[in-house]
Amino acid sequence: MSETTGLLKEPWQYFDRQREAGTFGIWVFLASEVLFFGALILTYTVCRIENVAAFAAAGRETNIWYGTINTAILLTSSLTMAMASQAAASNEGLRRLILWCLAATAALGLAFLVVKGFEYREDIERHLVPGAHFGLMPTAAQLFFGLYWIVTGVHAVHLTIGIVLVIRLTLLGYLNKLQIDGNPEIQVTGLYWHLVDIIWIFLYPLIYLPGRAA
Amino acid sequence: MSMQSTDHRTTAQSLWRRNGLIWAGLMLLLTLTLILAYVPMGLLTPAAGIVIAFAKAGLVILLFMELAKARPLIRLAAMAGVVFLAVLFALTLADVLSRFAGR
Numbered sequence: 375m376s377e378t379t380g381l382l383k384e385p386w387q388y389f390d391r392q393r394e395a396g397t398f399g400i401w402v403f404l405a406s407e408v409l410f411f412g413a414l415i416l417t418y419t420v421c422r423i424e425n426v427a428a429f430a431a432a433g434r435e436t437n438i439w440y441g442t443i444n445t446a447i448l449l450t451s452s453l454t455m456a457m458a459s460q461a462a463a464s465n466e467g468l469r470r471l472i473l474w475c476l477a478a479t480a481a482l483g484l485a486f487l488v489v490k491g492f493e494y495r496e497d498i499e500r501h502l503v504p505g506a507h508f509g510l511m512p513t514a515a516q517l518f519f520g521l522y523w524i525v526t527g528v529h530a531v532h533l534t535i536g537i538v539l540v541i542r543l544t545l546l547g548y549l550n551k552l553q554i555d556g557n558p559e560i561q562v563t564g565l566y567w568h569l570v571d572i573i574w575i576f577l578y579p580l581i582y583l584p585g586r587a588a
Numbered sequence: 589m590s591m592q593s594t595d596h597r598t599t600a601q602s603l604w605r606r607n608g609l610i611w612a613g614l615m616l617l618l619t620l621t622l623i624l625a626y627v628p629m630g631l632l633t634p635a636a637g638i639v640i641a642f643a644k645a646g647l648v649i650l651l652f653m654e655l656a657k658a659r660p661l662i663r664l665a666a667m668a669g670v671v672f673l674a675v676l677f678a679l680t681l682a683d684v685l686s687r688f689a690g691r
Contacts (some may be wrong), residue, residue, distance in 0.1 A: 394659070405670075407669075421641070446618060450611065455652075460603055466598050487671065572645045575641050575648070579640070583621070583622075583625035
């Protein structure tokens with residue numbers, strides 16, 4: 375067991391309270407994030423109910439391979455993040471495992487962004503950007519792609535923030551500037567990371583799967 | 589939350605076993621949702637996608653984020669977001685869907 379007294383910060387008197395407060399704080403923030411993305415998904419839902427055929431036609435135009443590979447990448451990054459978080463919480467001296475898992479998480483997050491970049495390039499080349507040169511026939515398909523760009527864009531921003539946070543922990547831990555074992559910062563960062571994954575879990579069937587069965 | 593209270597030590601192997609199993613379940617659900625999307629079942633096809641998304645999110649929230657063994661205060665905070673989201677969806681869709689019923 376590593377000593378955790380070095381991790382205790384103001385204004386907390388006890389380390390367990392500090393850990394509890396950190397977890398509680400991030401969950402409150404995540405609840406607000408759920409409402410933020412939930413409102414966007416609700417907008418999508420209403421538009422889809424009113425334009426069923428156009429949304430099916432638009433969904434068919436997305437690249438299912440990029441979408442599915444990226445879902446697999448994010449789910450795997452949640453595995454490595456959960457490993458790092460639980461290993462740190464166990465306080466059993468698993469420093470190497472924690473650092474490797476954090477590095478893998480950041481790498482998988484970057485891989486997601488690279489795949490997304492290729493997908494965005496293809497979308498732009500195929501004129502799937504709403505506007506005067508939009509490439510699909512049903513006008514309402516622009517609603518789908520308008521929401522597609524907003525939601526995946528905001529998600530990518532969230533993921534980028536997550537990657538920066540995870541790289542920070544990895545570097546500080548590697549350079550011994552931050553105690554890794556038992557550090558609640560890893561758990562808090564992990565909870566944020568998992569939420570970004572959960573949002574993608576819901577975006578996947580809404581963006582990539584409509585209109586496939588027809 | 590306090591340190592691990594279980595009597596056995598947490599090792600790298602025990603963590604990989606636990607979390608690897610959850611990951612395998614998530615991958616299985618991803619494969620299933622991809623296959624079902626190509627099966628014409630009418631309204632059940634998009635419904636299957638959403639239901640499987642909830643199953644995947646459930647695994648991540650309860651087991652990766654460890655909400656299953658979190659304290660009541662944490663669960664309450666997590667539930668708050670979901671409850672208000674449910675209100676948002678219920679009230680909006682009650683309006684939108686009832687307009688469509690009249691057409």
